[in-house]
Amino acid sequence: MANVYNRQEQLARRRHLRKNMARAEVLLWCRLRGRQVDGLKFRRQYGVGSYVVDFYCPESKLAIEVDGDSHFGDGAELRDERRQSYIESQGIAFVRCTNGDFYESLDGVVERIHEIARRRILNKTPLSPP
DSSP states (O other): OOOOBBBBGGGGHHHHHHHOOOHHHHHHHHHGGTTTTTTTEEEEEEEETTEEEEEEEEEEEEEEEEEOGGGGGGHHHHHHHHHHHHHHTOOOOOEEEEEEHHHHHHHHHHHHHHHHHHHHHHHHHOOOOO
C-alpha cells in the first residue's frame, strides 16, 4: 500500500502553506503547538493523500480544518465534502471550524478539539456529528 501521509511531491506546497498561514490558523497554532493540549502532538499543514489538512494529531487521528474565504466560493462545498470524505475514509476524525469561530471563541474551539481528541484516545470512538 502506498504511503498516504506527507507525500514527497507535496512538500513544497506544505511548506508554502506553513509560511503563509491565515490569522485564524496562527491563533490556533499558538494554542496547539508544544503539546499544550493534553500533551498531544499536533502538526500543521499535514498531507493526507492528495490533500493537506491545516492541523493533524497523529495520536488521536484528528484533522482540523480552518475554513476561511476560500471555502465559501463556487464549488467549494462539493470539494470540501469530497476531501472530508476521503480523509475520514482513512480513519481520521475531521473537525471543521470557520475563521469566525476563532475570533468569537478561541477558547471554545480549543476545548472542543481537546474533548474530541481525548474521547478518540480514551474510547477509540469515531467522531459523532455535533
